[in-house]
Amino acid sequence: MGSSQEPVATNLQVTVKATAAAEAATKAAGTALAVEGLSAFFGSAEAVRSVSMEVPNQRVTAIIGASGSGKSTLLRCFNRMHETVPLGRVKGRVALQGQDIYGKGVNPIEVRKKIGMVFQRPTPFPTMSIRDNVSAGLRVKKMKHTSQRIAEIVERALKRAALWEEVKDRLKDPATGLSGGQQQRLCIARALATEPEVLLLDEPTASLDPISTQKVEELVYELRGDMTIVIVTHNMQQAARVSDRTAFMLNGELVEYAPTGKLFTTPTDHRTEAYITGRFG
Amino acid sequence: MSDAVATPPPAPIVTGGAKTASSGGDGIEGGIGGTALGDRIYGGIIWVFAICVPILLALIALEIFLAGWPALHKFGLSFLTSSDWDPVNGKFGAAPSIYGTLVSSAIALIISTPLAIGVSVFLSEFAPPWLRQPVAFFVDLLAAIPSVIYGLWGIFILIPALRLAIIPFLRDTLHLSVIPLFNGPNYGYSMLAAGLILAIMVLPYIASVSREVLLAVPRSQREAALALGATKWEMIWGAVLPYAKSGIIGGIILGLGRALGETMAVTMVIGNRPEIKASLFAPAYTMASVIANEFSEASGDLHLSALMAVGFVLFVITIVVNAIARWLVWEVSRGNKS
Amino acid sequence: MSDNLLRPSTAQKQFTAKAVQSLRKRKAINSLMVGLIIAAAVIATIPLIVITGYLLKFGAGSVKWHFFTNLPAPVGETGGGMSNAIIGTVILIGIASLFGLPIGIGAGLYLAEHKGTTLANTVRFLSDVLNGLPSIVMGIFAWEFLVRPVHHFSAWAGGVALGAMMIPMVARTTEEMVTIVPVSLREAALALGYARWRTSLTIVLRTASAGIVTGALVAIARIAGETAPLLFTALGNQFFSTSLNQPIAALPLQIFTYATSPYEDQNAQAWAGALVLIALIFLISLIARFATRGQFTGTGGD
Numbered sequence: 001m002g003s004s005q006e007p008v009a010t011n012l013q014v015t016v017k018a019t020a021a022a023e024a025a026t027k028a029a030g031t032a033l034a035v036e037g038l039s040a041f042f043g044s045a046e047a048v049r050s051v052s053m054e055v056p057n058q059r060v061t062a063i064i065g066a067s068g069s070g071k072s073t074l075l076r077c078f079n080r081m082h083e084t085v086p087l088g089r090v091k092g093r094v095a096l097q098g099q100d101i102y103g104k105g106v107n108p109i110e111v112r113k114k115i116g117m118v119f120q121r122p123t124p125f126p127t128m129s130i131r132d133n134v135s136a137g138l139r140v141k142k143m144k145h146t147s148q149r150i151a152e153i154v155e156r157a158l159k160r161a162a163l164w165e166e167v168k169d170r171l172k173d174p175a176t177g178l179s180g181g182q183q184q185r186l187c188i189a190r191a192l193a194t195e196p197e198v199l200l201l202d203e204p205t206a207s208l209d210p211i212s213t214q215k216v217e218e219l220v221y222e223l224r225g226d227m228t229i230v231i232v233t234h235n236m237q238q239a240a241r242v243s244d245r246t247a248f249m250l251n252g253e254l255v256e257y258a259p260t261g262k263l264f265t266t267p268t269d270h271r272t273e274a275y276i277t278g279r280f281g
Numbered sequence: 282m283s284d285a286v287a288t289p290p291p292a293p294i295v296t297g298g299a300k301t302a303s304s305g306g307d308g309i310e311g312g313i314g315g316t317a318l319g320d321r322i323y324g325g326i327i328w329v330f331a332i333c334v335p336i337l338l339a340l341i342a343l344e345i346f347l348a349g350w351p352a353l354h355k356f357g358l359s360f361l362t363s364s365d366w367d368p369v370n371g372k373f374g375a376a377p378s379i380y381g382t383l384v385s386s387a388i389a390l391i392i393s394t395p396l397a398i399g400v401s402v403f404l405s406e407f408a409p410p411w412l413r414q415p416v417a418f419f420v421d422l423l424a425a426i427p428s429v430i431y432g433l434w435g436i437f438i439l440i441p442a443l444r445l446a447i448i449p450f451l452r453d454t455l456h457l458s459v460i461p462l463f464n465g466p467n468y469g470y471s472m473l474a475a476g477l478i479l480a481i482m483v484l485p486y487i488a489s490v491s492r493e494v495l496l497a498v499p500r501s502q503r504e505a506a507l508a509l510g511a512t513k514w515e516m517i518w519g520a521v522l523p524y525a526k527s528g529i530i531g532g533i534i535l536g537l538g539r540a541l542g543e544t545m546a547v548t549m550v551i552g553n554r555p556e557i558k559a560s561l562f563a564p565a566y567t568m569a570s571v572i573a574n575e576f577s578e579a580s581g582d583l584h585l586s587a588l589m590a591v592g593f594v595l596f597v598i599t600i601v602v603n604a605i606a607r608w609l610v611w612e613v614s615r616g617n618k619s
Numbered sequence: 620m621s622d623n624l625l626r627p628s629t630a631q632k633q634f635t636a637k638a639v640q641s642l643r644k645r646k647a648i649n650s651l652m653v654g655l656i657i658a659a660a661v662i663a664t665i666p667l668i669v670i671t672g673y674l675l676k677f678g679a680g681s682v683k684w685h686f687f688t689n690l691p692a693p694v695g696e697t698g699g700g701m702s703n704a705i706i707g708t709v710i711l712i713g714i715a716s717l718f719g720l721p722i723g724i725g726a727g728l729y730l731a732e733h734k735g736t737t738l739a740n741t742v743r744f745l746s747d748v749l750n751g752l753p754s755i756v757m758g759i760f761a762w763e764f765l766v767r768p769v770h771h772f773s774a775w776a777g778g779v780a781l782g783a784m785m786i787p788m789v790a791r792t793t794e795e796m797v798t799i800v801p802v803s804l805r806e807a808a809l810a811l812g813y814a815r816w817r818t819s820l821t822i823v824l825r826t827a828s829a830g831i832v833t834g835a836l837v838a839i840a841r842i843a844g845e846t847a848p849l850l851f852t853a854l855g856n857q858f859f860s861t862s863l864n865q866p867i868a869a870l871p872l873q874i875f876t877y878a879t880s881p882y883e884d885q886n887a888q889a890w891a892g893a894l895v896l897i898a899l900i901f902l903i904s905l906i907a908r909f910a911t912r913g914q915f916t917g918t919g920g921d
Contacts (some may be wrong), residue, residue, distance in 0.1 A: 079810060081810055084806070084809055109812050109813075112810055112811065112812040113812035116811075117810040119803060119807065121803060123801075123803045123804055123806070123807040125804065125807070125808075125822060125826070126804075127828070136811060137812065140813055140814075140817065187807070190811070191810075191811075317814050317815075319814050319816040320814055320816045322816070323819065327725045327726070327728045327729040327732070328729060329725075330721070330725025330726045330728075330729065331725065331729035331730065331738070331742050332738075332742070333726065334726055334745050334746050334749060334787065334790065335742060335745050337749065337783060337786070338745055338748065338749050340760075341752070341756065341757070341760045344760055344763045344764055345756070345760055348759075348763050395659060396659045396662055396663045397663065399655065399658070399659020399660060399662075399663065400659055400660040400663035402656050403657060403659065403660035404660070406656075407653070407656065407657070416664060419667050419668075420663055420667070423666060423667055425904070426670065426844075426897070427843075427845065427846070427871060427896060427897075428844070428846065429846045429871045429874050429875050429878070429893075430874070430893045430896065430897065431670070432878065433878045433889055433890065434670050436879070437673075437878075437886070437890075481666045488663065512645050512646060512648075513649055514652040514653060515645065515649070517652075535751075539751070541753070542751070542752070542754070542755070544753065544754060544755040545846045545871075545875060549879065569753055569755045572755050572759060573755055573847060573850060576759065576762075576850065576851055588759070589759060592755070592759045595755075595756060596752070596753075599751060599753055599756075600748055600752075602751075603747070603750075603751035604744075604748055606751075607747045607748065
């Protein structure tokens with residue numbers, strides 16, 4: 001405790017978004033994911049300790065924290081991916097638009113069709129072309145599309161991922177021929193093609209060069225009007241640049257969760273303050 | 282915090298496909314991604330295919346044992362100890378065949394092991410990188426030649442060479458005939474011929490395993506020996522080979538396993554005579570070749586059963602040897618990781 | 620005792636002399652052993668050259684056009700061929716693959732996806748044991764199991780015997796290739812809503828397919844030359860037959876028969892057959908190598 005009302009001395013270039021109006025709009029937009037008492041385990045080791053938070057609709061929420069703080073694990077609980085690792089276990093409740101995704105009778109596969117995910121390292125399917133990669137998620141949807149419709153969806157997804165101009169003439173080429181930054185945007189397009197309600201990004205720019213990073217950040221900022229985005233990042237400046245709300249995690253605990261501007265300028269917890277001023281992490 | 286906003290009702294995510302909501306994943310078997318019917322079917326199918334392997338092995342053991350039981354039952358232990366293999370009179374002692382298998386394999390190992398280790402040491406310690414690939418390729422390719430082609434070469438090249446040149450040289454010119462091993466009539470078709478061909482056939486197996494383990498010896502071992510002033514040979518003998526010892530032994534046993542079971546090449550050059558003779562120049566029999574040679578024209582059920590029994594003995598021996606080899610190589614690769 | 624380093628004492632001289640002598644001896648041993656090692660390397664490469672040389676020498680002369688088109692001639696007559704044996708080998712490979720590939724690939728998938736379980740470890744171990752089984756043992760088993768009950772030899776019994784030999788080889792290579800596929804690829808598919816079985820079949824298997832195909836071709840190359848399993852199953856056939864229920868000719872069988880025959884013309888044809896068999900095996904191995912080229916592998920670009 002013991003933090004004052006003065007802005008904490010920062011060496012960050014922070015875009016201050018914490019105006020009352022912006023936060024009020026965020027509240028009015030509603031909740032996409034209501035997380036209650038969520039705990040995640042690897043066997044008996046607790047990686048996420050009883051986290052409760054509400055992820056606002058059609059906004060960008062960032063989760064920051066040091067390595068090992070449990071932020072990626074937390075993210076993977078949102079689309080029921082955590083349980084796919086050996087000894088992965090989850091307790092608690094995550095409600096997507098009011099329905100608990102961990103409720104009885106809920107099929108994790110259906111959950112994942114509604115919640116998209118992009119991983120830290122680009123993972124294009126190596127045996128598929130660019131076009132087939134983007135449409136990969138469509139193949140498991142219940143609706144059968146005509147090839148015309150698929151082409152439209154692919155184009156739209158690639159445009160939203162800011163990749164269309166670069167690949168429109170070589171959609172049939174192998175996806176592995178793209179650069180790292182392009183592959184990551186391809187993965188984003190792949191996730192977008194299925195029109196998810198929520199998009200989860202797990203350190204999406206960690207393995208990218210600065211220019212690709214910037215492109216991805218721009219497109220995240222643009223997407224937020226259409227969908228709910230949760231982004232995990234170890235880069236505080238990135239969180240400050242793109243997100244509306246930020247959650248700070250430490251040792252599996254949700255230490256502080258506040259509008260981004262407020263968290264970075266006037267954090268209420270001393271641990272948050274220590275982290276953002278670079279005293280650890 | 283959240284005020285209700287007029288959004289369209291969300292599409293339900295509860296579908297009929299799930300049996301239970303598993304929020305606990307056992308990760309390893311079947312629990313990944315939900316217990317959908319497709320997962321169950323897929324998992325079941327590959328499980329069935331996987332257990333085909335132990336089932337097949339058990340089936341082989343069972344069938345051959347049952348087929349050989351009449352002969353085993355009739356002759357008891359003497360089946361293994363008697364050297365009277367006389368199909369015409371219904372006497373079946375498999376000792377000559379067992380003897381032949383063991384001796385021919387022993388010859389093969391004695392000849393090929395130093396050569397295999399030699400060429401592997403050459404490749405790992407002396408050969409320049411550009412020479413490694415071709416030489417290794419040459420040696421490994423020997424394993425791709427079918428047994429019957431070795432036999433063909435054996436009949437028309439090796440046997441005449443033995444009969445006309447090599448055996449006379451050993452027996453008479455070098456006067457080795459004082460040793461019973463090298464004394465006896467010269468037919469060409471002999472235990473020695475089988476041993477030589479087996480040596481060539483077994484060489485690539487020992488060589489490739491040895492090469493792998495030698496290349497895996499850490500540089501630090503070599504550098505430490507050299508830094509102490511060792512000559513290159515002393516480094517190899519004192520630092521590199523001991524480190525690779527278990528792997529190389531595993532490779533040798535692997536080669537032994539191969540030699541024990543080789544059929545065609547051996548049948549074509551060994552002479553197929555059920556006798557135990559001291560001389561390497563004498564024709565002989567192996568377990569594999571007695572089956573290959575006599576099975577099609579087996580005179581009667583007892584003969585057939587005796588051959589099956591021989592097959593079972595061969596089966597057991599090779600399984601044990603291969604299991605040991607595999608365990609050794611496995612232990613080595615596990616040890617290397619620590 | 621010397622008080623001057625420039626004038627060594629007797630003891631020091633003796634010690635140095637011994638050290639030099641010992642070093643000379645060690646160097647001599649070193650030269651000897653290095654010589655032996657190089658000799659071993661040279662000797663080890665000779666067999667391949669010799670055998671290939673004789674194959675070419677004796678085989679090339681007998682491989683005439685009619686070798687591929689004619690059936691075996693009656694004893695004593697020249698001009699026969701091995702057309703039925705070549706076709707027979709192809710048919711047997713086909714049956715073997717139909718039987719052995721699905722089981723082998725399926726078992727390999729199981730081994731890769733259930734690594735560490737007792738059953739997987741047991742199956743893997745037994746698979747290696749099965750791999751080392753003498754082919755004659757497989758032959759008499761196939762006879763006992765597939766020929767004896769129906770009282771006649773058949774092509775499909777031989778094919779199944781060969782297929783059974785393929786299973787452990789294919790299972791191991793499939794396991795290796797599937798294991799190499801990164802977990803991240805599976806996760807990407809799962810995150811899209813793919814079910815586990817779909818991920819395995821459409822994403823993982825497809826990514827590993829080049830390696831699996833190579834492994835399958837290597838196994839095929841190995842069984843193409845096997846004789847012992849066919850001795851009492853396919854048996855061999857002097858006439859042209861593609862019937863699966865009848866004995867069928869095969870290259871290795873024909874080579875064996877002709878090599879051990881007293882007729883020179885047949886011996887010559889044995890060499891020709893050997894050359895063709897080696898060429899076939901070589902061809903399959905080449906295709907295996909090229910199957911892995913030009914595939915999408917790994918992540919490109921930077």
